[in-house]
Amino acid sequence: MSENVFPDIVLRTARLTLRAPHEDDVDAIVAAVADPLTQRWLxxxxxYEREHAVTFVAETAPTVRASGRGLIRAIECDGELAGLIDLKNTDWRHRTTEIGYWTTPAVRGRGVMTEATVALSRWALTEAAFERVIMRIAPGNTASIRVAERAGFTYEGVARNAGIIHAGRVDLAIYSLIPADLTT
Incomplete structure (x- = not known):
């Protein structure tokens, strides 16, 4: 592994496989991203057209990893795409990164994103030796706030007017997980 590039890992949990997105995911990505709830918060x-998904899978995801900016993983549950999760805004010098994600409508409310967030954040803090993983969530996005809390992240406060969604600028609640949180 290059010093400042995440390895092309596959993570497995009891129900999930986190892997690189591939061409077979394109149609499921298009359908999920077209969902009004996904569009509301991201x-x-x-x-969102098919060509967006093709470019994302073939170019964006591999480039993000190769550049060291982050790591994009498809979440597979029961052989189907259940969402995407990524590490982004990675700062290798300070060993910090941020988790972002979206879930397909079919698996919402089943704990899939919490399980994926636990797997990826724990991997980042242990195997990848990061010191801080954050989540930035619009305060109205209660489902994502529940994911952060159930995944063991600590609420730190609000970054005012720090995010952009289709409706305009929003505050972002900041949640973090650090190595010390894993031992308590």
């Missing part, structure tokens, strides 16, 4: 293209 500033993704709207409409």
């Amino acid at each position: 500033p993704l293209p709207d409409p």
Whole structure:
């Protein structure tokens, strides 16, 4: 592994496989990102076309990893795409990174994203030796706040006017997980 590039890992939990997105995921990505709830909280293209997903899988995801900026993983549950999760805004010098994600409508409310967040954040803090993983969540996005809390992240406060969604600027609640949290 290059010093400042995440390895092309596959993580497995009891129900999930976190792996690189591939061409077979394209149609499921298009359908999931077109969902109104996904569009509400993420500033993704709207409409989200097939060519966006093709470019994301073939170019964006591999480039993000190769550049050291982050790591994008498809979440597979029962052989189906259940969402995407990524490490982003990675700062190798300070060993910090941020988790972002979206879930397909079919698996919402089943704990899939909490399980994926636990797997990826714990890996980042242990195997990748990071010192801090954060989540930045619009305060109205109660489902994502529940994921952060159930995954063991600590609420730190609000970064005012720090995010952008289709409706405009929003505050972002900041949650963090550090290595010491894993031993308590």
